[in-house]
Amino acid sequence: MDATKQWSVTVDIDEEENTTMAEATVRTPAGREVTGIGKADRNPLDPNVPAIGDELAVARALHDLSERLRHTTEKDISGITGQPSHVHR
Template identity: 70%
Template structure:
């Protein structure tokens, strides 16, 4: 049986100054569990200030962090169902 599911990811980006960008990403699973990730970009003072690049880097790091946390959540869920520890390939 085939099914299409849709999960929404929320991305919030904060620029604290000309050099620092912080991104928060979150996803709520169909079971109602929220998983979040955080990423930061710090501009080298010698580089030109291009806000889009800081946004991209901070968001990519936040998504990578979210992915790792979601894998960890999945391991805990598997362990809860099977009664054995689970270690998923990264």
């Protein structure tokens, strides 16, 4: 069966002084939410360019989300097969 699906990721960014935090969340069609967290700290000696902190924090949150979603997939496979599962990157 061919199908086109679309999943959306919501990214929330919070900035406080020299720290930017990002949360990237995806909700699967089954209703499961998976969230990744990312953090960027600006060196006080560096120029204040908020967009750079946003980019880095979001990149780290998306990477964390990817890892967490992969682990969720491994757990789901193990639950179906009854065997340990390891999904290769």
